Amino acid sequence: MRAETAALRVLLVDDQQLLRRGLTMLLSTVTDLEIAGEAADGAEALAVLDRRPVDVVLTDARMPGMDGVELVARCAERHPRLPVLLLTTFDDDALVQGALAAGASGFLLKDTSTDALADAVRAVASGGMVIDPRVARAAMRRPDAQADTLAILTRTERLVAEQVARGRTNTEIAAELVLAEGTVKNHVSALLRKLSARDRTALALDLYKTLGG
Structure with a gap:
C-alpha cells in the first residue's frame, strides 16, 4: 500500500508530445505529485497501467485512436478503483456527459491553473469528483433520448x-x-x-x- 506521505503518481495521456511535456513541467513543480508515465493515446495508457502503479490518470478527451472517453470506460473495467480526470479545450455537452457516464472522476478545461489542476488530482485520488464550473451546466443538462443513448x-x-x-x-x-x-x-x-x-x-x-x- 502506498505510504500516506508518498507523492501521488500521475499518468499523463495526450496525443501531442508538446502538451505532455508542458504538463510534466508544470506538475513537476508540485511537491506531492509525481509523473509516473506518459502515453499518446488510450491504448498506450492501458499498456502503461499494466506495467506500473498509478494513482490518477490525467487524459486528454479528444485523441486519435482510443480517446479519453473510451479510456475511461476501459479503466472502469480493468482498473475500477483508478480515478481518471479528463482535460480538454472543448466545452461539448455530449463529450462531458459521455465521459461522466463512462465513469470519469472529473472534467477540466485545459486552461485550468496549475494549482487548480493539482487540487483536482488530489481530490479525485481521495475519491472525490471534480467538474470545472464552465462545464458543469453540460454535465447537469438532461439530453433528449437519442443524445442520452449516444452519450454513454x-x-x-x-x-x-x-x-x-x-x-x-x-x-x-x-x-x-x-x-x-x-x-x-x-x-x-x-x-x-x-x-x-x-x-x-x-x-x-x-x-x-x-x-x-
Whole structure:
C-alpha cells in the first residue's frame, strides 16, 4: 500500500508530445505529485497501467485512436478503483456527459491553473469528483433520448452499435470495422449492459429506432 506521505503518481495521456511535456513541467513543480508515465493515446495508457502503479490518470478527451472517453470506460473495467480526470479545450455537452457516464472522476478545461489542476488530482485520488464550473451546466443538462443513448457509448461502441442496428453479425462487423471478432463480441456485451437490452434482437431494434436506421 502506498505510504500516506508518498507523492501521488500521475499518468499523463495526450496525443501531442508538446502538451505532455508542458504538463510534466508544470506538475513537476508540485511537491506531492509525481509523473509516473506518459502515453499518446488510450491504448498506450492501458499498456502503461499494466506495467506500473498509478494513482490518477490525467487524459486528454479528444485523441486519435482510443480517446479519453473510451479510456475511461476501459479503466472502469480493468482498473475500477483508478480515478481518471479528463482535460480538454472543448466545452461539448455530449463529450462531458459521455465521459461522466463512462465513469470519469472529473472534467477540466485545459486552461485550468496549475494549482487548480493539482487540487483536482488530489481530490479525485481521495475519491472525490471534480467538474470545472464552465462545464458543469453540460454535465447537469438532461439530453433528449437519442443524445442520452449516444452519450454513454464510447466511439468504438457507437460504430459497433451502428452495425448492430443494421442487423450485421459479429463476423460481418469485425470485417467492416477491422476488429477481432472477440473484440466485437465484447463491445456488443457492453452495449447490452449499457442500454439494458434483454437480448441482441431487442438491442438491434432499440438501436435502429435511436439511430434512425
